[in-house]
Amino acid sequence: MKTWFITGISRGLGRSLAQAALSRGDRVIGTIRDQAPDLHAAPEQLLILKLDMTEATTIIPAVQQAFDWAGRIDIIVNNAGYGLLGPLEQVSDPAMARLFEVDLFGPFRLIRAALPRLRAQGGGHIINITSIAGRAPNPASVLYSSAKYAMEGLSAGLSREVAPLGIKVTAVAPGAFRTDFLSDHSIRRTEGGDDAYAASVGASLGRLGAMAGQQKGDPDRAAQALLSLADAENPPVHLLLGSDAWQRMKVKLTEMEAEMEAWRDVTLSTDFPDQ
Template sequence: MENDKKTWFITGTSQGIGLILVQQLLAQGFNVAATARDVDSLKKAVGISSVQFLPLQVDLINENSVKQAVKETVGQFGSIHYLVNNAGYGLIGGIEESSDAEVRANFDVNVFGLLNVTRAVLPYMRNNKSGHIINLSSVFGLLAGAGWGIYCSTKFAVEAISEALEQEVKPFGINVTIIEPGYVRTNFLNSSSLITTKAPLEEYTAIREAVRKHQEDIPGKQLGDPDKVAALIINIVQNPEPPLRILTGSDAYQFANYKIDSLKTEIEKNKELTFSTDYLV
């Protein structure tokens, strides 16, 4: 059925920012199609039964599963106006410690799942000549640290995909925004959303300390408020000229500026070597 309210399609909604976003949107009267690996857990978590809420059990790395969910959403609500690619999980461990299977699994969800959903939704947005795609990245899509190389690389990929996509779909009236949170006070660090590599090497003492810190010291002390992050996402789509990137949290601001400063310093330090590779005119 067609509904006069705008429709949101959101992935990864059984907990964290995704769940809060669904609850806020439903409270505001929007149509919401929400995906999760376990639809029963999703229904229980949302706690709302409404004709404007469409819970969907979706395997994001299976294109047919994704296409069916998108088709079902359009069938019920008539269109998809906003896509939020929120699903993803963290992998912490050194590069040498990370197995091929662990790396591929992280990219499957964080990158290829995002691509599957985006490709499935875009034809409807192009046909409507409007839409807004919100991709959840991280400030760690801008810089990487020891122990986070694989997870950060998935978010680096999200950044590149989004930056190119923004240019590709702008002519169709479609906007793209990348959300780059710092540490947000959800259960991301103490749940199935964060896994550690199965074959840690004790020689990497700094990484072992990073794992301990993220499991024991940081949870419950993150600066970011997930309710405010969700509200910011809703506000951004109301902006007639939304930003391509938006950091959330003062810690994200500090991390991003550290990367900018260090990058500029290194570029200028090696400027002579950089220019030395040009053909002499």
């Protein structure tokens, strides 16, 4: 039996993961803002805590409460998050700041608060739900990509920092999954519009609009994949979820490799001559 701490279990991927973990007999501490999900669980299996990632001071007490209740937490999943769509030049400071509070600073604070407890118990697994947008960005979700890229970097660096302490870290980058993510209940948009961005941002928004409700990814299958990840003896630092994420990353890697090679001479021209 494993114990999970999962943020954002009210709906979507977080809810599916919480239910999958509970269904196999694991224990779950899950966070919500308002709406408690309808989950099938024995009372001693599930603790629901209130946590809003925009309220920084509530994060440390929630982590303390979770460890006090469970004693030991095996897997921490930073799942809560949302997207912000629109051209960069129309994003306001408050909208940008809020996005980073929820998608980056909140998870950072949560991890920082949990690490002493994970060290004390001799290990654990931190799983950060990022996005394919945090590895292969597209127009219209530039700010979301930047927050998720930061979580990718945080995860990759942290995995090396804490490996000697027995703590594992994985950044999980989903493609498009059929949750509320693209619905008005979740996604946020910049104010106003500008025809200047029709070819890039407009086209991307059109594709995302057509995709809403038709995403290829099944959140319940993602939950099963996350259970496998948590059970792995040697989990990866990076994991993609979904065939669309796979394809997008393949293209990105090919482009990166080609660009590196094209600029090889410039790259290698900067060392001191005697090195």
